Amino acid sequence: xxNRLTLSRxxxxxxxxxxxxxxxxxxxxxxxxxxxxxxxxxxxxxxRAAQGLVPVSGWSSLSELPPHERARxxxxxxxxxxxxWPMSVENLVALGRIAHPDAAADADRRATDRAIAALRLExxxxxxxxxxxxxxxxxxLIARAxxxxxxxxxxxxxxxxxxxxxxxxxMRLFAGLxxxxxxxxxxxxxxxxxxxxxxxxxxxxxxxIVADGAPQAVLTRRHLxxxxxxxxxxxxxxxxxxFQPLDTVTPEPLTISASLPSSPVRNG
Amino acid sequence: xxxxxxxxxxxxxxxxxxLALFAASVLIGPAAIRPxxxxxxxxxQGPEMLQLVMRQxxxxxxxxxxxxxxxxxMSGAVMQGFLRNPLAEPGLVGTSASAALGAVLAIQxxxxxxxxxxxxxxxxxxALGSVVLVLLLAGPRxxxxxxxLAGLAISALAGAATALVLNLSPNPYAASEIxxxxxxxxxDRSMLHVWIAAPFIICGAALLFPTGRGLDAxxxxxxxxxxSGIDLRQLRLMLVAxxxxxIGGATAVAGTIGFVGLVVPHVLRHAVGARPSxxxxxxxxxxxxxxxxxxxxVRLIAPERDLKLGVLTSIVGAPFFLHLIxxxxxxxx
Numbered sequence: 001x002x003n004r005l006t007l008s009r010x011x012x013x014x015x016x017x018x019x020x021x022x023x024x025x026x027x028x029x030x031x032x033x034x035x036x037x038x039x040x041x042x043x044x045x046x047x048r049a050a051q052g053l054v055p056v057s058g059w060s061s062l063s064e065l066p067p068h069e070r071a072r073x074x075x076x077x078x079x080x081x082x083x084x085w086p087m088s089v090e091n092l093v094a095l096g097r098i099a100h101p102d103a104a105a106d107a108d109r110r111a112t113d114r115a116i117a118a119l120r121l122e123x124x125x126x127x128x129x130x131x132x133x134x135x136x137x138x139x140x141l142i143a144r145a146x147x148x149x150x151x152x153x154x155x156x157x158x159x160x161x162x163x164x165x166x167x168x169x170x171m172r173l174f175a176g177l178x179x180x181x182x183x184x185x186x187x188x189x190x191x192x193x194x195x196x197x198x199x200x201x202x203x204x205x206x207x208x209i210v211a212d213g214a215p216q217a218v219l220t221r222r223h224l225x226x227x228x229x230x231x232x233x234x235x236x237x238x239x240x241x242x243f244q245p246l247d248t249v250t251p252e253p254l255t256i257s258a259s260l261p262s263s264p265v266r267n268g
Numbered sequence: 269x270x271x272x273x274x275x276x277x278x279x280x281x282x283x284x285x286x287l288a289l290f291a292a293s294v295l296i297g298p299a300a301i302r303p304x305x306x307x308x309x310x311x312x313q314g315p316e317m318l319q320l321v322m323r324q325x326x327x328x329x330x331x332x333x334x335x336x337x338x339x340x341x342m343s344g345a346v347m348q349g350f351l352r353n354p355l356a357e358p359g360l361v362g363t364s365a366s367a368a369l370g371a372v373l374a375i376q377x378x379x380x381x382x383x384x385x386x387x388x389x390x391x392x393x394x395a396l397g398s399v400v401l402v403l404l405l406a407g408p409r410x411x412x413x414x415x416x417l418a419g420l421a422i423s424a425l426a427g428a429a430t431a432l433v434l435n436l437s438p439n440p441y442a443a444s445e446i447x448x449x450x451x452x453x454x455x456d457r458s459m460l461h462v463w464i465a466a467p468f469i470i471c472g473a474a475l476l477f478p479t480g481r482g483l484d485a486x487x488x489x490x491x492x493x494x495x496s497g498i499d500l501r502q503l504r505l506m507l508v509a510x511x512x513x514x515i516g517g518a519t520a521v522a523g524t525i526g527f528v529g530l531v532v533p534h535v536l537r538h539a540v541g542a543r544p545s546x547x548x549x550x551x552x553x554x555x556x557x558x559x560x561x562x563x564x565x566v567r568l569i570a571p572e573r574d575l576k577l578g579v580l581t582s583i584v585g586a587p588f589f590l591h592l593i594x595x596x597x598x599x600x601x
Contacts, residue, residue, distance in 0.1 A: 053494050071497030082489045084352035085542035098485045098496045144488070148496070 002029045004152040004183035010058035012049045019045045020207045032178035034194040035187040037204035043187035071099035075145035079156040096147030115146040135166030155186040171197040192243040282553035289560035293330035333563040334556040336522045339514035341555020344529025349483035349544030357530040362398040362422030363512045367519035369426040370394025388520035395516025452523035452578020461521040468517030475510030480545030525578045527585020
């Protein structure tokens with residue numbers, strides 16, 4: 001299989017503290033890799049460091065490329081889904097072509113059209129992106145990344161804040177792109193969806209990879225307790241793997257110590 | 269990026285508007301000269317007095333209005349694109365205030381009276397100083413926030429120094445000369461002023477035009493832009509240097525002219541499909557048209573009273589700014 005991303009002993013310091021330490025990771029064509037871990041485990045740092053967006057030590061197959069070549073090797077979808085201007089969906093998807101300054105106008109238009117069709121955005125084509133729902137906006141941004149026509153897609157929490165149907169749709173889409181030969185690396189918090197749709201999970205804890213492999217091999221009771229502080233029920237049934245978080249394993253669960261007010265607080 | 273017939277149409281329309289206003293600017297003035305005679309005088313024929321009026325008074329005034337407007341509109345569009353904020357304006361990097369300080373010092377120290385070019389040259393030196401200071405303060409890896417804060421600090425410092433100069437002004441004449449200069453005007457300018465400003469405005473345009481691709485990429489934030497192959501450090505350097513050259517050159521010959529850089533990109537944004545790259549050329553033409561129109565208006569509204577250009581643009585621009593704030597507030601709440 002063709003390697004799309006190789007990281008070797010990648011480390012990253014932030015304000016003097018290590019946020020990533022000795023990361024070794026290879027992602028190949030056809031894989032949909034979910035990057036999981038607690039808040040602050042280093043997921044976003046890893047995605048940025050892999051692309052050379054922050055200074056690092058160690059080696060990344062992407063960060064050593066000159067910027068214009070890197071933009072043709074990887075498309076990045078940052079977490080915040082920020083869109084500054086009230087553009088049409090079509091114009092926004094066409095921003096993916098910035099990575100190809102030498103391409104002919106025809107090639108740009110075809111790539112934009114393909115990306116719009118892949119995400120079924122034809123009916124929204126001339127709509128203002130700022131007027132779209134969160135799910136529609138997420139699809140537009142994925143289309144923008146597809147228009148960049150790169151073999152690797154990197155997405156930072158692509159399903160955060162979306163409704164269940166939109167979450168499933170995005171996960172299926174990424175899985176489909178991987179089946180077509182691309183490689184996808186996405187940081188995820190929904191372990192259930194990660195388990196069902198990713199071909200492989202990478203568990204990050206305190207800036208280190210603590211597990212890497214098939215989803216059911218990574219989301220073990222021990223890892224869930226140690227890295228996430230939770231217990232969960234994991235079963236394999238006719239509909240594939242099911243994951244249900246049950247409780248925290250914090251020694252003393254958080255309790256609300258403040259007493260409730262004796263009389264209802266009235267506004268006014 | 270695909271071509272768009274609407275965009276070409278918009279640029280053609282704005283270009284035609286500039287041309288028409290330029291012609292009107294050349295033909296309107298206190299000396300009642302017939303259009304035919306004016307054109308003959310411009311091409312070097314007819315009475316010498318007429319040639320002098322056309323070639324040394326009206327032509328430079330129209331050229332400066334076009335150049336200054338283009339500089340303000342273009343740098344406003346680039347600044348808004350870079351900061352991803354429709355309320356940004358070219359003065360944010362501190363250039364206008366520093367150029368004004370340079371000019372004020374030249375007036376105060378009497379240099380402007382003894383050597384006419386001292387004023388625009390001092391303004392340019394002020395603008396140059398502000399760029400060096402902003403880049404030093406923001407640091408080589410400084411982000412957008414550091415750049416804005418450095419620009420604000422330098423603007424405040426230059427403003428305070430200007431106030432001090434006014435405060436210590438030995439006589440009311442010097443003070444009023446300073447105040448009138450700061451109001452912004454294009455009257456009594458010569459071809460010499462055109463030759464002083466032109467190289468800076470042309471160099472600025474050459475630096476700002478290529479930023480379009482980077483500004484488009486910044487629509488999705490700094491990380492997304494960097495991942496699209498944009499060198500953000502180089503983009504920031506081109507932006508600061510280009511804006512300073514343009515605003516320094518414009519302020520040196522015209523004084524402070526507010527709101528053009530803010531209003532013009534905003535008015536044209538919808539027409540270019542909100543693409544920052546397309547806003548650059550459109551705002552240059554739109555700015556040229558706005559300042560040409562305003563400079564015609566000051567001559568028509570109060571031909572005897574010397575209504576200042578900067579006063580007119582602010583009187584029209586400030587209510588528009590209020591409208592923008594109200595609109596933004598409605599969107600946010």
